[in-house]
Amino acid sequence: MEILIKASQFILSLSLLIVLHELGHFIPAKLFKTRVEKFYLFFDYKFSLIKKKVGETVYGIGWIPLGGYVKISGMIDESMDTEQMKQPAQPWEFRSKPAWQRLIIMLGGVFVNFVLGIFIYIMLMYAYGEKYLPNENVKDGIWVQDSLAINLGLQTGDKILTIDGSKIKKFSGLTLEFINGNNFQIERNGIVIDKEIPTDFISQLMDRGKDAGAFLYPRYPFAIGKVSEDSPNIDSELKAKDIITAINGNALKYYDQAEQVLSNYKGQEVTATVKRGTETKDIQLKITDEGKIGVVFAGLKYKDLEKLGYYDLADIEYTFAEAIPAGWNKSWKTLTDYVKQLKKIFNPSTGAYKGLGGFISIGSIFPDEWSAESFWNITAFLSIMLGFMNLLPIPALDGGHVVFTLWEMITGKKPGDKFLEYAQVVGFILLVALLLFANGNDIFRLFK
Structure with missing residues (x-):
């Protein structure tokens, strides 16, 4: 269907x-x-x-x-x-x-x-206006877990400032900007660093497979999708949609911070502070010898992250008069982005030809x-x-x-x-x- x-x-x-x-x-x-x-x-x-x-x-x-x-x-x-x-x-x-x-x-x-x-x-x-996560609002930087992002020299917490000297308006547009770009600038621990985008970046991106998803993410809270059936915490009070905010008093604002904290308590029982709706409570959890608690991570939508106070989203409404220049600008950007991609297709070293598709694509x-x-x-x-x-x-x-x-x-x-x-x-x-x-x-x- x-x-x-x-x-x-x-x-x-x-x-x-x-x-x-x-x-x-x-x-x-x-x-x-x-x-x-x-x-x-x-x-x-x-x-x-x-x-x-x-x-x-x-x-x-x-x-x-x-x-x-x-x-x-x-x-x-x-x-x-x-x-x-x-x-x-x-x-x-x-x-x-x-x-x-x-x-x-x-x-x-x-x-x-x-x-x-x-x-x-x-x-x-x-x-419809425009609804998006502004890149400048990702104040604590990105979450790096994909090998492609690691190969670019990125680390969790980096803030992407510019690509080819231009500021990025929408966080969701980062992948396309990397495809079209040649260099980028990041801020890491208050230091601005310039980096090059590899010539074969598009080839590396394509080799990940069509189901690989994005290679850059904003940082997410430790939200629970579900407790795994083989988890040592299957009978605990932990529930889907809970957000773990601390382990034994160690604050966890983001999911990526949990790995290091949990590794300190391998094979032990800990007290987890959990946010459940408007309620906050402490529950007991068991940590495996591998430093896991046996849960599936829940990737929240941007609007949910906004409600939780993690990110401020842009929600712009246009009058008809305002929509005319906004629509024109989007058309021009669509055209220029497409021309940049086409130029890379004709450069075999980029591997962009791998992304050329027909009717199925x-x-x-x-x-x-x-x-x-x-x-x-x-x-x-x-x-x-x-x-x-x-x-x-x-x-x-x-x-x-x-x-x-x-x-x-x-x-x-x-x-x-x-x-x-x-x-x-x-x-x-x-x-x-x-x-x-x-x-x-x-x-x-x-x-x-």
Whole structure:
């Protein structure tokens, strides 16, 4: 059922983005009196699931869910209709239109993707605001338990000040900032220390596995998830949701402090001070010879930590006027972060290519239960990503056509039809290779 919910959200989001992207080409084409022969969601090789002709345009849904297209008369595109190009140019064809009109038609899809992403982020800011743990509010530093964090030279209690010289706004954004960054600065016991992020950091991050979780955490209280069945304290007064605040008078503000304290009382019985709701009480606990009490740790949510007085969360509400710059800023950061990641993918030494994913990876980022906020957040991200990808100067993408049109406008020389046909084929081969590699990565990770 969870897979069905994820898949449904993925298909809905993808379909919305494709239709609106193609509409971005369709509308200016119509405005410039250019004939549009087909408007398709998904590809229709050999046959269509649904199709209907209205006026001069056939609208339909194909059976290959790899995108969509509009077939514009007199244009070398995915259809590779070379026969049409052998005929004399007609006034309603794309190739007969002035270069500036062709440029607008080609940029229409990308324009819609960027505008859609910005619009969604603005509406999300207005509807939901922002709720997060500010990095500056993690006043007692981070909790280090992951080997990747240890390899970076981090220790529990370190405060992460900056990455590439910029302060980090949200604690939850630290992982992404490390992915995109090259160096960072921490404060340890009042001393500021500069450190480098290894070139292969992304490779190390990927090698941990998709279920490894975050590699950095704020420090948590010693909250009890449950008492293990084989625990020496199974019959004690200790209960789930209890928070141990002291052992034999040794204060424990955070869970990471417990290991050292418990190791001092191996094989002994101790008095634990426990916070249970608004009540505080002392209970007797037995410590194993390994310095354990036999419990499962409970990782609390940020809102619970705020109620307990550990962290102050930011909860920002925006008026519609305030949501506009906030949504714009989020859109810009989304775009710049994506560009930084893409640059690292093309540097083999980073290992970022391991993280390149296809449809399984994209589908997996949707939640396994419906959340309007999550759905639209992901859709906004995908819209901006799709817009940027289509701007890449690769033949067969909008960016490739834009480059050829700009060349014509600058030099006054129009590339020949044969050249455009060959370029389209080369671009298509590159895209198929990228698609196979990305989805091959997905399959490899599934088996791994």
